Amino acid sequence: MNLTLKVWRQKNPSDKGGFKDYTLSGISSDMSFLEMLDVLNEDLSEKGDDPVHFDHDCREGICGMCSLYINGQPHGPTQTTTCQLHMRSFKDGDTITIEPWRASSFPIIKDLVVDRSSFDRIIQSGGYVSVNTGGVPDANEIPIPKIIADEAFDSATCIGCGACVAACKNASAMLFVSAKISQLALLPQGKVEKRGRAEKMVAQMDDEGFGACTNTGACSAECPKGIDLSNIARMNREYFAASLSTEEH
Amino acid sequence: MSWVSKTLNSTLGKKLIMALTGIFLILFLVVHLAGNLQLILPDDGKSFNVYAETMASNPLIRIVSILNFGFILLHAVYAAILTRHNKKSRPIGYAVSKASENSSWSSRSMGILGTLILIFLLVHLRGFWYELKFGEVPIVTYDGVSYKDTFAIVSAAYQNIFYVIFYVVSMGVLAFHLAHGFSSAFQTLGINHKKYTPFIKKLGLAFAIIVPALFALIPIIMFIQGS
Numbered sequence: 001m002n003l004t005l006k007v008w009r010q011k012n013p014s015d016k017g018g019f020k021d022y023t024l025s026g027i028s029s030d031m032s033f034l035e036m037l038d039v040l041n042e043d044l045s046e047k048g049d050d051p052v053h054f055d056h057d058c059r060e061g062i063c064g065m066c067s068l069y070i071n072g073q074p075h076g077p078t079q080t081t082t083c084q085l086h087m088r089s090f091k092d093g094d095t096i097t098i099e100p101w102r103a104s105s106f107p108i109i110k111d112l113v114v115d116r117s118s119f120d121r122i123i124q125s126g127g128y129v130s131v132n133t134g135g136v137p138d139a140n141e142i143p144i145p146k147i148i149a150d151e152a153f154d155s156a157t158c159i160g161c162g163a164c165v166a167a168c169k170n171a172s173a174m175l176f177v178s179a180k181i182s183q184l185a186l187l188p189q190g191k192v193e194k195r196g197r198a199e200k201m202v203a204q205m206d207d208e209g210f211g212a213c214t215n216t217g218a219c220s221a222e223c224p225k226g227i228d229l230s231n232i233a234r235m236n237r238e239y240f241a242a243s244l245s246t247e248e249h
Numbered sequence: 250m251s252w253v254s255k256t257l258n259s260t261l262g263k264k265l266i267m268a269l270t271g272i273f274l275i276l277f278l279v280v281h282l283a284g285n286l287q288l289i290l291p292d293d294g295k296s297f298n299v300y301a302e303t304m305a306s307n308p309l310i311r312i313v314s315i316l317n318f319g320f321i322l323l324h325a326v327y328a329a330i331l332t333r334h335n336k337k338s339r340p341i342g343y344a345v346s347k348a349s350e351n352s353s354w355s356s357r358s359m360g361i362l363g364t365l366i367l368i369f370l371l372v373h374l375r376g377f378w379y380e381l382k383f384g385e386v387p388i389v390t391y392d393g394v395s396y397k398d399t400f401a402i403v404s405a406a407y408q409n410i411f412y413v414i415f416y417v418v419s420m421g422v423l424a425f426h427l428a429h430g431f432s433s434a435f436q437t438l439g440i441n442h443k444k445y446t447p448f449i450k451k452l453g454l455a456f457a458i459i460v461p462a463l464f465a466l467i468p469i470i471m472f473i474q475g476s
């Protein structure tokens with residue numbers, strides 16, 4: 001395949017940045033999107049140019065490190081991570097525009113790499129169980145209905161990639177935060193602290209400057225793990241209930 | 250900060266205010282429509298005039314109408330606050346965006362749709378509410394009791410084709426606002442359930458089509474009757 005890439009290049013956080021065009025030839029449709037970028041970077045390195053910086057780690061769709069806004073969609077045209085996106089999703093002769101996640105809470109570090117530590121700070125504010133829950137309990141020692149277990153598991157599949165923020169017109173982090181609140185609120189070990197957790201995590205999310213939710217559903221439609229909007233409704237319930245019932249004021 | 254203002258100042262709390270005021274406005278639309286439909290009863294405006302007079306003199310209705318003004322204002326002010334906040338969260342947009350792949354147009358256009366509704370409301374209030382309250386209103390007499398001839402004011406306004414067109418277009422705008430807003434309010438309140446959400450979505454869509462369509466039908470019928 002022959003391709004034209006329009007890639008966002010930005011030297012450092014304060015640089016204005018801009019698009020740069022590159023042409024690539026001989027790309028196999030079996031390559032992953034990141035392998036295609038590896039080819040580009042090899043070309044650039046051989047020429048002595050600065051390679052394009054982009055985030056990646058596991059390259060198997062489980063770590064949440066890869067990002068990229070590809071042709072107007074986070075992680076490109078298929079609902080998966082960029083590392084699991086393959087060049088067969090594109091046609092020979094295509095022009096592909098690659099941009100970084102855009103959100104004031106995800107400042108650009110360099111080129112396509114953004115700083116997602118705001119997510120880490122939200123988790124640190126309450127996305128954990130404070131007491132040691134011990135080893136693996138015997139199966140069925142704590143009865144948990146299958147539907148609840150499944151729902152908690154679905155919420156727990158969030159890999160913290162930030163595609164929800166990137167897709168949302170408000171750069172809202174509701175889908176991520178609600179998945180993290182839900183996975184713990186649904187299970188006995190996490191339930192104990194669910195009220196305070198909802199309050200603390202929402203407060204941190206707001207402090208980080210993420211947008212509000214207009215319920216457009218763009219986040220869920222673009223989420224590589226298909227995290228459901230019902231998580232956001234649960235977060236709203238938990239937060240309002242917490243605010244009405246906790247004794248701190 | 251007290252816990253109430255802390256909650257209402259959070260992004261979730263601001264949306265709670267949008268949802269609660271929005272639901273109130275939805276209920277108001279139903280009552281308002283029921284009243285307006287009397288305009289097209291074939292009795293030269295008698296039932297409408299009697300209804301309008303009863304509403305205007307009922308103290309409970311007066312309280313609700315003040316609340317209604319307050320809630321419209323609150324809804325519009327919080328719309329502005331949220332829109333500003335959301336713009337600050339995404340100061341730089343994308344060069345290429347395929348938003349239509351992941352969300353509906355109306356859900357992405359609530360701000361502009363709401364602003365158009367606000368403009369309509371101002372024109373609407375100037376033309377009817379202000380006119381009735383402070384303008385010269387003719388008097389009619391039914392069975393020896395005199396009433397303000399509200400019907401005459403309305404039917405005179407609907408002889409202006411531009412006003413009719415403006416009204417009909419505005420109801421189209423309202424339809425799109427409700428097409429997203431109705432079900433969105435439930436989600437904001439935390440109501441999302443596999444059993445009920447599909448029904449709420451269908452109900453919202455039906456409401457968004459039927460209610461504005463009936464509102465729009467009234468000036469069309471009155472225009473045709475008058476010409």
Ligand code: HEM
Nearest residue numbers: 214268271274275325328359360363364367430433434437
């Ligand atoms: C009869 C008039 C109106 C009705 C029935 C109505 C109803 C609603 C409802 C039910 C929602 C959904 C709330 C939620 O998502 O929780 C909503 C959202 C919204 N409304 Fe209205 N509205 C009306 C007028 C207006 C006006 C006059 C404005 C603006 C000046 C406005 C601006 C907005 C905006 C911007 C949103 C989306 C807020 C967000 O989610 O970010 N609306 N409306």
Ligand code: SF4
Nearest residue numbers: 158159161162164223
């Ligand atoms: S909710 Fe989905 S899109 Fe958002 S961070 Fe988690 S996995 Fe990524």
Ligand code: FES
Nearest residue numbers: 057059064066083
């Ligand atoms: S690199 Fe780990 S999910 Fe893509």
